[in-house]
Amino acid sequence: MSSSSAAQPTALYGGQGDRRVTVRDIAAAKQRHEKWPMLTAYDALTARVFDEAGIPVLLVGDSAAMVVYGYDSTIPVTVDDLVPLAAAVVRGSKRAMVVADLPFGSYQADVPGALAAATRFLKESGVQAVKVEGGRRILPQVEAMVAAGIPVMAHLGLTPQSVNVFGGYRVQGRGQAGEELMADAKALEAAGAFSVVLECVPEELAARVTDSLSIPTIGIGAGDHTDAQVLVWQDMAGLTPRTAKFVKKYADLRTVLGDAARAYAEEVVGGVFPAPEHAYH
Ligand SMILES: Nc1nc(=O)c2c([nH]1)NC[C@@H]1CN(c3ccc(C(=O)N[C@@H](CCC(=O)O)C(=O)O)cc3)CN21
Numbered sequence: 251m252s253s254s255s256a257a258q259p260t261a262l263y264g265g266q267g268d269r270r271v272t273v274r275d276i277a278a279a280k281q282r283h284e285k286w287p288m289l290t291a292y293d294a295l296t297a298r299v300f301d302e303a304g305i306p307v308l309l310v311g312d313s314a315a316m317v318v319y320g321y322d323s324t325i326p327v328t329v330d331d332l333v334p335l336a337a338a339v340v341r342g343s344k345r346a347m348v349v350a351d352l353p354f355g356s357y358q359a360d361v362p363g364a365l366a367a368a369t370r371f372l373k374e375s376g377v378q379a380v381k382v383e384g385g386r387r388i389l390p391q392v393e394a395m396v397a398a399g400i401p402v403m404a405h406l407g408l409t410p411q412s413v414n415v416f417g418g419y420r421v422q423g424r425g426q427a428g429e430e431l432m433a434d435a436k437a438l439e440a441a442g443a444f445s446v447v448l449e450c451v452p453e454e455l456a457a458r459v460t461d462s463l464s465i466p467t468i469g470i471g472a473g474d475h476t477d478a479q480v481l482v483w484q485d486m487a488g489l490t491p492r493t494a495k496f497v498k499k500y501a502d503l504r505t506v507l508g509d510a511a512r513a514y515a516e517e518v519v520g521g522v523f524p525a526p527e528h529a530y531h
């Protein structure tokens with residue numbers, strides 16, 4: 251593992267302090283050309299680990315549909331499914347800004363629906379911001395949420411809630427589609443989005459968008475020129491069996507956890523565990 255080229259903690263990454271990271275902190279990081287990491291989290295214990303590691307932004311992704319609930323896309327997951335996970339991540343963290351994905355079907359149809367879904371996450375989970383997939387078609391929703399005081403993170407490129415339009419998880423934004431994505435990004439910035447995720451797009455496009463916007467870009471499979479990076483934590487920790495090309499594995503939790511389960515099982519079967527020190531007298 252190449253964790254040796256250690257970057258110094260920055261104002262946003264690795265800091266301590268008993269207040270949460272805000273949208274203003276994130277905006278200021280771009281002015282300082284300071285890169286930052288985001289990770290997903292879906293429960294209190296991992297949220298606490300990542301918070302103590304100094305990760306400034308935690309995303310309760312609708313990828314929970316796949317890595318928590320076992321569906322094969324993000325389409326089935328609901329607000330009712332995600333709100334309790336988001337609440338657990340908020341309870342498990344102290345410093346990180348917590349962002350929740352609005353799930354498929356909860357914001358696309360109209361402004362009242364989007365406001366209702368986002369409001370549930372802020373009231374019932376305590377997250378500080380929400381994330382929505384899409385560009386100019388959802389501008390009214392973005393504008394209304396921002397006007398209501400809800401920070402909005404945008405998401406362009408491979409927007410997994412549109413997997414049935416794309417016909418699979420493929421790179422987006424090649425050729426003319428890149429110009430459309432650029433126009434979407436500028437429109438979202440003008441609508442008040444505080445950041446934009448760029449997923450699975452050519453790195454040249456992600457760099458151009460990053461240099462054209464004053465809000466930070468957060469890349470996943472978008473090269474090294476975005477302001478921030480995000481990965482699904484089970485991917486970067488090596489728990490997911492198969493991952494996309496853009497994932498780097500920083501641990502091998504699949505092996506670690508499997509070995510632990512086998513060691514425990516063998517000791518139970520062999521009568522080694524529990525030992526006297528694990529019993530009450
Ligand atoms: N565990 C997990 N990690 C993710 O990053 C993730 C999810 N789940 N669920 C929602 C979406 C789906 N994502 C995916 C899934 C697969 C590929 C993938 O296999 N991509 C191909 C690229 C093919 C091409 O060249 O166009 C690859 O081989 O990397 C990409 C993004 C990203 N998101």
Ligand SMILES: CC(C)C(=O)C(=O)O
Pocket residue numbers: 290309310311312313314351405447449470480481482
């Ligand atoms: C991968 C990130 C950007 C996401 O949207 C998710 O985890 O749902």
Ligand SMILES: [Mg+2]
Pocket residue numbers: 311312313324351410
């Ligand atoms: Mg998502």
